[in-house]
Amino acid sequence: MIKKELLGIFAFLTLVGCSNDKFVEESKKTLTPDSEEIEQEMDEEELQKERDKIYEEMKRPMDEVIKDNDLDELATMDTEVNEELNSYEDPQEFAKRVGKVMYEFEDGSITPKEYADFLKAHTGEHYSQKSLLEEKKNAIEVLRTLQDAYTSNVAPESYDLTTITYNRSEKEGYFYRKINGENSEYYYITTIIKEDNVWKLQDDSPSPPYKDQNTLETGD
Numbered sequence: 001m002i003k004k005e006l007l008g009i010f011a012f013l014t015l016v017g018c019s020n021d022k023f024v025e026e027s028k029k030t031l032t033p034d035s036e037e038i039e040q041e042m043d044e045e046e047l048q049k050e051r052d053k054i055y056e057e058m059k060r061p062m063d064e065v066i067k068d069n070d071l072d073e074l075a076t077m078d079t080e081v082n083e084e085l086n087s088y089e090d091p092q093e094f095a096k097r098v099g100k101v102m103y104e105f106e107d108g109s110i111t112p113k114e115y116a117d118f119l120k121a122h123t124g125e126h127y128s129q130k131s132l133l134e135e136k137k138n139a140i141e142v143l144r145t146l147q148d149a150y151t152s153n154v155a156p157e158s159y160d161l162t163t164i165t166y167n168r169s170e171k172e173g174y175f176y177r178k179i180n181g182e183n184s185e186y187y188y189i190t191t192i193i194k195e196d197n198v199w200k201l202q203d204d205s206p207s208p209p210y211k212d213q214n215t216l217e218t219g220d
Helices: 021-029 035-041 044-057 091-106 112-122 130-134 136-154 213-218
Strands: 158-162 172-180 185-195 198-206
Touching: 091 112, 091 136, 091 158, 091 172, 091 185, 091 198, 112 130, 112 136, 112 198, 130 136
Parallel strands: none
Antiparallel strands: 158 172, 172 185, 185 198
């Protein structure tokens, strides 16, 4: 597995479950008990400036992050999900559910509250942003800002998931999420961990791209 690289403040997205504590702390500084009233007082131009700032952090060229021959070569898997469960003992079903929920958050299909509830129910004991989720109001405000930036600038159209790569004990694994935006592609690496026979989300961070094994085999 290649070393994960953080690409700016969108490292919180687990969108949005990530490990960029600096961004989270900066976001929390802007939140007060009256944050909703303050946000209403801000005009649309100021809000758009904040969204644009977040988006610009995502546009760092990949050739500055990693060389082509360092990329993981992985197959993609079907993204169709089965009935939603309260807990997941099958890692593949859990990965598909995580991928679906994250994409729905990113394209605006679910609310920040619904996404926060999912994270709280399905994250591990050592989830990278556990403390933020415990401050529910602040978490929802941060997630709302991130969702606005995504829907305004990335405009997600579809997504892909790679198969899971496990560690030796098979109690931890990771997979890539590829978000196909209106004008570009965005990649995330998602780590899941087995706790008491149930799979939990551990981390989700922006990452370099991967080589699609399916495409390499067909020569496309």
